[in-house]
Amino acid sequence: MHLFISPGQLGVKPPVTKPNHAFFTELGEEGFRKLVSDHYELLKESDIAFLFPVDAADDFAAAKKHAADFMIQISGGPSYFNQSRGAPQMGRRHAPFKIDEKARVRWLECYAMLLPALQTEVSETNIRSFWNYLNVFSQWMVNTPTYPSN
Numbered sequence: 001m002h003l004f005i006s007p008g009q010l011g012v013k014p015p016v017t018k019p020n021h022a023f024f025t026e027l028g029e030e031g032f033r034k035l036v037s038d039h040y041e042l043l044k045e046s047d048i049a050f051l052f053p054v055d056a057a058d059d060f061a062a063a064k065k066h067a068a069d070f071m072i073q074i075s076g077g078p079s080y081f082n083q084s085r086g087a088p089q090m091g092r093r094h095a096p097f098k099i100d101e102k103a104r105v106r107w108l109e110c111y112a113m114l115l116p117a118l119q120t121e122v123s124e125t126n127i128r129s130f131w132n133y134l135n136v137f138s139q140w141m142v143n144t145p146t147y148p149s150n
Contacts, residue, residue: 008139021076
């Protein structure tokens, strides 16, 4: 399964389509929490680890929980995120972090490593629906220009 990463552009916020609710139904809450946890573990070892509280175990666990709550909610599951954190307002929540296109791509690459393995429990159509959401939604989080490396 090839998961294409669309190029993003700072300040461009394309229309977002939520994932098929069947993605959550097929994966289940426990599977969803495992997916997000595995994603965070990949991020912890990546070159964008500095964007996450990797040196504080409790904060890192809380970040995983908040991310899973959001992804579960956006995919048609229970509204855990709203119940614990209020309205998502993800652009505002991510504003303190310098997220450039390179970081966005790395974040997506970590999901792209995990999603194909879900084909034993989730249909390819629903995996692609979730991927398409991530691919577009992540463009909204980019808030910093990418500068060439020296």
